[in-house]
Structures are given as C-alpha cells and as structure tokens.
Amino acid sequence: MRGQGYDGANNMRGAFNGLQALFMKDCPYVYYVHYFAHHLQLALVGATEKQDSICEFFSMLSNIVNIVAGSSKRLLELQAAHGIEVENSVVSGERETGRGLNQIGNLQRSGTTRWSAHFNYVCSLMDKFGSIIVVLENINNCTTFSNSMRGEARGSLKALKLFDFLFVLYLMHKRMGIIDLFCRALQSKSIDILNAMDSYVIIIELLQSLRDEGFDILLDYVMSVCAKYKIDVPDMNACYMDGIRSVRQRDDISVEHHYHYDVFNSVIDFHLEELHYRFNDTTVQLLRLSSSLEPKNNFRLFDIQHICTLATSFYPANFGQQEMLHLKLQLDHYKIDVVKHAKFQDLSTISELCLRLVDAGKAEQYKEEYLRDSMLINIEREYAEDIDPDEVIDEFYAQKNHRVQLK
Template sequence: MRQKFPGINLNAKHIMNKMKRLKDKYSAAYDMLNTSGFGWDDALQCVTVDAQVLEEYLKKHPSKNYIANKPFPQYERLTRIFGKDRATGSLAESAADAMENINLESEVGADTDEFVGPFPTPSNGASASHIPQEGETSSKKRKRKANDSENMYKVIASGLNSLSEEVGKLVEVVGTPGLVTLNEELEKLGFDDSQCIALGMHFSNNPVQLRYWSTLADRLKQMYAQSILGKLDTREFIGIAHVPDTSSSTLKEAIVSMLANHQLSIDQVRGQGYDGASNMRGEFNGLRAMILRDNPSAHYIHCFAHQLQLVIVAVAKKHEGVKDFFEYLNMVVTTVSASYKRKDMIREAKRKRVADGIRSGEIKTGKELNQESSLLRSGDTRWGSHHATIVSVLKLFREVVDVLCYVKEEGDSTQQRSSAKGILSYFKKLEFIFNALLMQEILGLTNSLSKHLQKKNQDLLEASKLINGTKQALNDLRQNGFEDLMKKVTSFCETNHIEVLDMMGSYGNPRNRRNVVTNRHHFEVEIFNTILDMQIQELGNRFNEESTTLMYPVDFTMNERACILGELKVFYYSAKEDERFAKLDGMGHLARLMVETGKDLSFPLFYRILKLALVLPVSTATVERCFSKMKLIKADLRNRMGDEYLNNAMVCAVERETFDEVTNEDVMERFKNMKDRRGEF
C-alpha cells in the first residue's frame, strides 16, 4: 500500500478503525434518509430535517452517531464502498463479502480435494471438488474439474480486485493529507467555527489546494487560509419563512428554526435589523427585546443601507402639516404627469421661459446649463428620492402652475377640474413653499450620509464621522437657520407672485381668540422647530453612542478587559515604528497586515477587537436588495406556488454573482442526476 500510495503513513489498524467509524456514520445517515421527514441537500452535503422530526427520531434511535443538518461530504463516496442495492444486486458484494466467499471456497476445496494444495490448476486435473455422479464418463469428469478450477480463479481475482478498489477508495476518503485533522488545525490557528466550516467546504471542493496547504508551515497555513477567506463572500441569503402571524413570539420561533436548519444558533448572532421604515419606527421592539434577552450580543443596529431619506420623510409625516404637504406633492406630480400632452406643455413652457430669460439677461448660458428637465416622481420603495422630487417641483414651479391652470379650465371631467382647483389653491400658498424649502434643506443635509450608507462596502469610521457631521448640521440649522430659510421663502414667493404673510399677524381664524398665535410662531415653533427636533431625536436614537463602547463584553473576560487598553497602547507604539503599517487602507487591511507580520499573536486582544469590528452588524445595500427582489418575484403567479419555490427563486435572484458562474450544462447535469424519469437532455 505504501508503494501504491506514497506519502500516506497509514497502516491496516488505522484504516480499519477509520473504516468502522465511517461505516457507523454512514449507516446512521442511510437510516435517516430511509425515514420519512429526512432529505438530502446536495449543496450543503448533509441530511436535512426539521428540528421536531429530528428530536422524535433521536428519542427512538439514541445510539446514532451522526446528527442531521451537519455536513457529511464523504457520504456519496462511502455509498460506493458500503452501499448495497437490495433491488438490483448492484454493489451487493463488498470487499469483506468477497473475502468471506473466498474463504468458504477454500474450505470446500480443502475438504474434497484428492491432494494437498491451496488451489488446483487445470493441468493436474485432480480436482475432487465435484463428487462424481453415476454414469459420467472420464472426459466429462475432466471437463467439470477444469470448469471448477477456472471458476475458483475468477472468484479469487474478483475478490482481490474488489479489495484493491475498496482500499483505494477508503484511502481517498481518509488519507487525503490534512483532511483528518483539518478542523483541529484550523482551530489551533485561531479560526472560529464559521470560518472552519467555510474553509472545510472550500477544501473539500478543492483537494489540490488542501494538499498544498498541508505542506506549509503553520504561519504560512494561516496566511493561506486567510487569503482564501478574504475571497469568500460571507454575506449570503439564507431564505424566507412563512409565518401564520406577525407576533413577536412567532417571528422569533421562525428565526430560530431557520438558523437551526443551517447549523447556526441564536447565540452566534451579532446584530439584528429589520426591513423598511418600520425598522426605524420601532414596530419590532418586542422581537428585538426577546432576541436580546437570549443573546445580549445581538445588538440592534440601524439598517444602514436603508434609504435614509425615506426615514426622514416617514418621521416628518408625523407632523400633520408636513403629511399634507407630501400628499399634495404626490398629487401635483400625478396630475401634471398624467399625459404626454401635459409633459410636453411643461417642456415647451420651460423652453420659452429660458429663451426669454436669456434675451433679457436674467439667465446665463454655459456648458450643462438650462438643460431640459421634468418632474421626478418619488418612488414608494426605499430607493426613491423625495429630495429630487421637491427640487424638480420648485425648479419648474411656474410651468406646473400653468399646467394646473390648464387642467382646472380644460380638464376632461368635473373631477379632474375640481381636483386641479384644490391642488392649485394649496400649491400657491406660502405654507406649501415653506414646507417644501424646509424639507429640501433637511433632505439636502442628510443626502451625503444617505448615499454613503448605501455603499456596498462600508467604511465604518467614515460613516461615524458623517453621522456626527449630519447631527451637528441639523442642530446648527435648528439654532440659526430660521431667518435664512424665511428669506428664501420670501424671495421665492415674490418671484412667483405668491402672497407673503405678515409674520406678526394672526395665524388661522381670527375669530377664535382663545388660541391666537402669530404667523411667525406658527412657522418657527410649530413647524420649523418641531420637525427639526423630531429629526435630531430620531438620529440620536438610531445612531447612538453604543458603537463607541465595548459591544461584545461576553467575548472578553474581566482580566482581558482590564488588559485591553494597555495592549492597545503597546501596539500603537510598535506599529508606529514599523514602515509596513505606514500606509493602511481601512481596518480590513490592518487585520491582514497583522496576520502577515505575526502581530495577531503578539497582540491577541487587539486582534480580537479588530475581528469583532470587522463583523459589526452593518446591513449593506446587498441585504436591502433582498426585499426589493421579493417584490419582483412574489407576483400573483408565484402566490399559487409553494414557499420552497419562492425560496429557490429568491436565492437565484439575490446571489446573482454566484449563479453567474453556473453554466447551462451544470444545470442540465443536475436535473439529469435528480431522477431518470425526467428524461434525457
């Protein structure tokens, strides 16, 4: 065996022990697959089953040493070794069976042969394995003996070949360099459970890389494994779950069950966030609290990739005046953009106004100036921009007024004319202009942060700076921005012939003397200050200072927490003198450089903090797009199909980069291997 498999330091005892363990594991998996409720996942290479079914099965079979939902990549290869097709007889004779048959044949030959010898040959013609029958001729006897000898040789050859194949397959399974102790070595090198699983699955699909990895020294092994992990995308879409209701307990049960189906635990969760503006309005506080009780490290983090402007608008709509403003804004865009004729009226009126302005000298000419523009609709999804809608309406204010006047006079129906009249009466009020310019100012201040938080790769340090800068800008607007805003409102109203109110005059119905307030008080206190206070409070609640504290205290002992600051100072002065740390490009680069230089071993606490910082629960745009994909896939046709189909369709749609590498031939081969009854391609 050493000659045939050089470099494999295994003896018969090793193989037999490993063979016994693998056979026990294979038998357990085989029994599960032949039990109702169990299935096989080709992608994960494991037996799949619901937690309840598995619990009932283990009560009846407590001795089974293979737990379902855990990877078992050797199963298919072991099927060729241990498997027996009881229906067709294929693979019905294993190596042990063949050797047993050889021994039985030898015993029969030893009892009946006329001479001593392990195996008769055709030349001696002396086999007595056949008892002569009465009436047989000598030529028939010799022919029968020769046939018996030939059959004996075939049995021996078949047994030896079967034994050789079985040993070869077994060595392939258990003798691959590094495969037996791969997980132990990875744990010694400092990789956590999820990293060990990812590397194990990668090496099982790339045996050449595994052999190369096994020849490296420990330092090089760690660097090589880190480089592989750096190329693996750890953000994966798991799936969706159907729930009978949306209570906190039901949602939590669905989350725990889905994690368990993927060999994950709620204890491994490091962050939680939820879809849409409901994430920001606290609609999932009950679920959030339940998960935090079970796992204090599952911090509730702002859904970073969520369109921040949508949240700003959602919060502002809690104010009745701003809510009315956005409703009328949508009605304006809908009415003006209802037909191509009205859109053409907008463009023609804008072209005429620009031409008149250029002739009078009011409008300057130049590159990228005075281009055609149209009204932009604010999308209902998280990717729509209300800021762009407000800017376009204010920019085309005169043209919009002309179209509304046209619809009021020439509308196709009484309803259209009445609706346009109501919109126009509100549209030409100072309050509409004030709300529009105020929301334009607020959304403009948060626009940079909103765009940054939607980047695919987050720079947390830069995001923190932008968050603090946005808070300060909103506070400054709250303290010093009202007078400047009123100047803009007054200027806009005078330019577009809108009545400017006396700020010291009474607001509302002057007959109601009980609650008389001035116009200034209404616009400054009841609108301006109130809306900005709501926005500042919302940002303070969602982007709090929690990230500046130790987020994962359970990952550090009391002694380690006491030593962290000192180790950090030592690392600072050590890295300051090292030229290799002079040009760092983010925390990810720092982590890789620490591994390459060995400082991860010299400063283990700081390196652990760095790893935790790199896995901060930040929901990127990739995660948010999962919800957008569901809206595309979950159509009326899909609603007549099962949840399994939706899961599969969602995986294909979300993980596009992964499935781009799958060829049509791979898909056809997969379908071909699933069931023969589906026909040939």
C-alpha cells in the same frame, strides 16, 4: 461575527423572531445596528406624521405630481414649458449657464426608502414650479378633459399658489438638503465609521443653527418667490386664523408667530428628536470605539484605550480581568510590530489586515485561542451537540494520571 445591520423590517430586526434574534441566540454580542440611511428615512416619516402642515404638504405634492406626470402627453407639455422657462431665466440672468446645467428632465417622484429620493422630489418641484403652474392651468382651461380631471387640476393649482405651500416647500428643501449629504455619505462604500459619526454631529449642529438663525432668511426668500409668481403674501402682523374656527383658536397668535414657531421651529424640533432617538448614544459609542480597529490611513484611528473600553463595555463575557491584562500587553506589542510596520501601511479594511497578518507570518502572534476554539465548536455545532462535556472529562480522568507542569 461581531455585528449585524439591516433595515427596520420586523422579520429582520424583530427582537423575538427576527433575524437579529436568531443570530443573538448563538452570539449574544453580535450587536444589531439599524441601517443608518434607512434610519434617516424613518426620521423623515416620523417628523412628517407628527406635523399636520408637513403631512398635508406631502399629500398635496403627491397629488400634483400624479396629475402633471400622469400621462406622456402632459410630461411633454411640462418639458416644453420648462424649456421656455429655463431660456427666459438664462436671458434674465436668474440661471447660470454651463455644462450639465439647466437640463430638461421629468418631474421626479418620491421613493419609499431613500432619503435622497424625497430630496430630489422636492428639488424637482422647485425647479419646475412655474412650468407646473402652466400645465395645471392648461388642464383647467381645456374642455377635452373631464370635469373630474379639471377639478383636480384646479384644486392643485389653488394649493400650489398658496403662501403656506411655498413656505413648507422651501423649508423642506432646506432641512432635507442639510441631511442629504449625510445620507449619500452613509451609502458610500469608502466611508469609515468615525467620519460617519462626525457627519452626524455636523448635521445636528447645522439643523440647530437653521432653527436659531434661519427663519428670517427663509421668510424673505419665500416672499421673493411669491412676488415672482404673483402669489398673495399674508400680513405677518395679522391675527392667525387656521381656516377652521375652534374653541382652541388663539386670537393672540400672529401669522408670523405661527410660521416661525408652529411650523418652522416645530418641524426642526421634531426632526432633531427623531435623529436623537434613532441614533442613540450606545450605537454611536459602539461604532466610534470599533473604528479604532480599522487600518485606514496608516492606522490613524488606532487607540489602545478605545479598544480596551470596547472589550470591557460591550464584550464582558469574552474579556475577564485576566484577559484584559493580556489584551493590553498584546496591544502594546501590536502597536510597534504591526501599526508602525512598513508592510501594513497601505491597508483599507480589517479583512485586508487579516490577510496581511497571515502573509507576514504574524497571525499566530495575535491570536485568541479561546475565540478560535469557540468558533470551531460553533461551526461544527451539529457534531458538538452530541458531545457530553461530562463524559469527556470522565474519560480523560479515567486514563492514567498525567503529570502537570506549572510554568
């Protein structure tokens, strides 16, 4: 066993009493790697908790969904309003037509552990934005609803029609959309380690590019949406007021400066920090080096130097100086005998490679006797615990002398 990975629950990843700690007591080099897709979820949560505007946005978003999707009757009303909106937008040319497009679905709710669930949550609100306004207006105007329900609908409607809410909505859509493909790739059974790491690097570059060049594009688009739904757009050159006057209020900050630097840049910076923190260099290096062992695509990733670096950097107790010399020679032989052999060119996983080595009678050529013996002792440790190594040595020594031949 060389690795372990699961989500961030304390009973799983706890350094003292978690499952990873129990494994590492017996195998100190069974490195723990946090489940990557769950890491993305934590990055979202971390960035949300550090940004007041984002935290307020998701809180309001949750309230809106609870009101609109709180009963089957309101869901049917939402679907009817959305159907009319889709029909009108198709006629006006705002929506494309085609198979699978413009289907009338329900308002998506947020999941707790999947990044894609949060992304679908935001996409659903964007797609049904006008329809949600219609439903909230109907609730507010209908006297059959309680004052409390009408008040909640009225408050949600005011929030929904604020420039601030729309700006954060489309910022979240842009930011989360960049990472959504990475999340889906990580959950795919066919993805290899190196491609996952490459995807991570691409995500970082795209987020940085969005930060450097995306504000003006996003601002123009949000303004066009505001014009469509007759939502007031603040004067970008005016002095920004947060609505709650305090001694920290800065009179020299414009509205545009606030949305550009205090919201747009700040949100992306927080997210980049979270990603760098959670996908640290040690984890990335371990996974990149491990990919050299994979037989996919005719051993395309096979690299002797990477395998040697993996052994010396992460498993020093298993590979001393002498073992490293043997490993290097063995890998040179392996490269010609296995990597370039026709019988081993259609493999996808390391387990398939092991089976093929046995079938081809080559398993004994590429063995690690110490590792195999240690594994046997570990499997049978209930019996091995009763064996005193000193007694074994003394008993062997007490027997008649053995002649040792040096080869």
